Amino acid sequence: MADRRVRVAGGQGFWGDWLEAPVRQVTGGPVDYLMMDYLAEVTMSILQKQRARDPARGYAGDFVTLMERLLPLLVQRRFGVIANAGGVNPRACAQAVAEAARRLGLGGKVRIGLVTGDDLLGRLDDLLARGHELRNLDTGRPLRDVRDRVLAANAYLGAWPIVEALQSGADVVITGRVTDAGLTLAPLIHAFDWRAEDWDRLAAGTVAGHLIECGAQASGGNCLVDWERIPDLANVGYPIVSAEPAGSFEIVKHPGTGGRITVAGVTEQLVYEIGDPTRYLTPDCVADFTTIRLEQAGRDRVRVSGVRGRPAPDTLKVSVAYHYGYKAVGTLVYAWPDALKKAQMADRVLRTRLADLGLAFEAILTEFIGAGATHGRLAELGPLAADLPEVQLRVGVRAGELAPVERFTREIAPLILSGPPSVTGYAGGRPKPEEIVAYWPALIPKTEVRPVVEVIAA
Amino acid sequence: MTRRPRPTGRAGAPKRTKTVRLLELAHARSGDKGDIANIGLIALKPEHYPLLVRQVTAARVARHFRGLISGKVERYELPNLRALNFLLHGALDGGGTISLKTDAQGKVLSTALLRMEVEVAR
Numbered sequence: 027m028a029d030r031r032v033r034v035a036g037g038q039g040f041w042g043d044w045l046e047a048p049v050r051q052v053t054g055g056p057v058d059y060l061m062m063d064y065l066a067e068v069t070m071s072i073l074q075k076q077r078a079r080d081p082a083r084g085y086a087g088d089f090v091t092l093m094e095r096l097l098p099l100l101v102q103r104r105f106g107v108i109a110n111a112g113g114v115n116p117r118a119c120a121q122a123v124a125e126a127a128r129r130l131g132l133g134g135k136v137r138i139g140l141v142t143g144d145d146l147l148g149r150l151d152d153l154l155a156r157g158h159e160l161r162n163l164d165t166g167r168p169l170r171d172v173r174d175r176v177l178a179a180n181a182y183l184g185a186w187p188i189v190e191a192l193q194s195g196a197d198v199v200i201t202g203r204v205t206d207a208g209l210t211l212a213p214l215i216h217a218f219d220w221r222a223e224d225w226d227r228l229a230a231g232t233v234a235g236h237l238i239e240c241g242a243q244a245s246g247g248n249c250l251v252d253w254e255r256i257p258d259l260a261n262v263g264y265p266i267v268s269a270e271p272a273g274s275f276e277i278v279k280h281p282g283t284g285g286r287i288t289v290a291g292v293t294e295q296l297v298y299e300i301g302d303p304t305r306y307l308t309p310d311c312v313a314d315f316t317t318i319r320l321e322q323a324g325r326d327r328v329r330v331s332g333v334r335g336r337p338a339p340d341t342l343k344v345s346v347a348y349h350y351g352y353k354a355v356g357t358l359v360y361a362w363p364d365a366l367k368k369a370q371m372a373d374r375v376l377r378t379r380l381a382d383l384g385l386a387f388e389a390i391l392t393e394f395i396g397a398g399a400t401h402g403r404l405a406e407l408g409p410l411a412a413d414l415p416e417v418q419l420r421v422g423v424r425a426g427e428l429a430p431v432e433r434f435t436r437e438i439a440p441l442i443l444s445g446p447p448s449v450t451g452y453a454g455g456r457p458k459p460e461e462i463v464a465y466w467p468a469l470i471p472k473t474e475v476r477p478v479v480e481v482i483a484a
Numbered sequence: 485m486t487r488r489p490r491p492t493g494r495a496g497a498p499k500r501t502k503t504v505r506l507l508e509l510a511h512a513r514s515g516d517k518g519d520i521a522n523i524g525l526i527a528l529k530p531e532h533y534p535l536l537v538r539q540v541t542a543a544r545v546a547r548h549f550r551g552l553i554s555g556k557v558e559r560y561e562l563p564n565l566r567a568l569n570f571l572l573h574g575a576l577d578g579g580g581t582i583s584l585k586t587d588a589q590g591k592v593l594s595t596a597l598l599r600m601e602v603e604v605a606r
Contacts, residue, residue, distance in 0.1 A: 164518050250511045293565050297524025299515035391584035400587045401596040402552045422584030
């Protein structure tokens with residue numbers, strides 16, 4: 027067993043990622059597990075809105091469609107699938123996958139593990155009453171300030187409930203809110219029988235999870251280094267963790283696929299969306315990213331070793347979604363000559379009309395796309411500014427109430443006939459107001475959260 | 485982009501340096517955590533890392549992004565990866581779903597940092 031490797035393939039970096047990737051991951055070569063991360067912070071808000079409209083929804087529907095393609099392969103090859111596709115309604119997601127299995131004539135051949143217990147919404151008032159203030163980690167405000175607007179509250183569970191589901195024989199494990207890294211760490215714990223105090227190994231598995239949780243970002247996608255010469259992104263191979271029992275692992279991809287796996291590219295992903303690198307906090311351990319050693323072990327093969335870990339914190343992160351207000355964004359395109367000046371004048375006209383209407387916004391933000399919208403004054407356009415072929419005016423507004431945002435959406439089109447000239451790009455019609463469900467990060471003692479693991483037969 | 489040479493202020497025989505953009509010495513990736521953007525800055529060659537540590541300080545990055553972010557800048561060092569990690573507070577107009585920005589998740593602040601100019605030996 028000492029040289030046994032376990033291969034965990036990353037299949038989705040977010041809900042909306044390439045639909046072909048997970049299928050290619052399980053057909054392009056041997057893998058033991060397919061992990062898929064569907065839940066960005068923003069995603070939970072979207073799913074929450076869906077469940078509010080229809081109690082049978084609130085999970086990543088694309089996952090069920092995908093599983094219809096994967097289940098026939100899964101029963102032949104017996105690889106495991108682990109996904110946080112359950113969103114805010116993991117049970118409905120698991121039931122939908124079970125129905126898909128039955129439709130495919132695979133009833134009785136697939137065991138579906140279901141991890142719940144992350145949902146704290148029903149217990150929120152009890153928690154608050156017992157003195158858990160759930161203060162916002164960024165602002166310090168207590169949750170009671172927005173309690174009447176809370177739509178969802180989920181604790182980030184770790185790897186261990188998924189391990190329990192795998193130990194109970196689940197082929198497919200569907201979770202709600204768990205840490206992204208836990209989706210990869212769990213099958214490694216399960217396969218190698220790691221212990222809860224194996225801090226270095228748990229940290230290594232956590233780093234492995236961090237590296238593949240964003241899909242092709244570890245294998246040549248969205249990679250700045252030498253980006254023009256990264257081969258065949260159309261056919262990019264998503265990353266695979268090939269792990270050893272002692273905790274070291276390699277990041278690889280299937281032969282014959284595009285993309286590239288290098289120390290430089292893997293480093294970009296290591297530093298992506300981290301805070302203090304010596305304290306990468308998860309429910310399972312604290313990983314120290316300053317101990318990671320990387321080496322190019324071959325073509326498209328990076329070895330990761332030396333990872334050190336420390337005991338897990340006694341708190342879990344809680345993600346609360348609450349109704350914040352409304353926003354809308356309107357755009358128009360102005361053409362040469364003086365495209366930027368025209369867009370700037372249109373912005374002044376629009377703002378004057380909004381002010382004359384007495385509309386109250388929390389924020390109005392104007393950007394000139396093509397003229398420094400993303401880098402601001404750092405873009406240093408200089409004399410180029412006068413000669414741009416076109417500039418898109420992009421104005422966004424945000425308010426607590428819907429009415430002013432709704433009114434704003436009717437003030438864009440009039441600029442076409444009553445504003446500066448050479449204007450186009452309005453075929454999309456009137457912008458739509460969008461509800462803002464905002465995100466409130468907090469901490470809760472681990473002892474308050476009880477994960478529940480079930481295995482259901484399809 | 486290479487600019488005209490400039491003498492350093494060191495006493496004795498003045499060593500000449502040139503000004504280059506970080507883009508020539510480093511690569512980067514950025515993302516979000518709430519209203520905080522993180523930028524990981526990575527030396528293209530190991531020998532560039534000490535220069536990054538010396539010149540790309542938290543204070544310098546805060547000046548670079550002045551007017552574009554509303555909060556402080558923190559810096560962490562990862563010598564094992566020849567990388568620095570910067571946290572830019574108040575960088576995303578409230579962040580996530582609240583933000584009205586095109587780059588609501590700070591995904592291209594990475595290359596905005598690579599516009600910074602540093603001094604290198606000629």
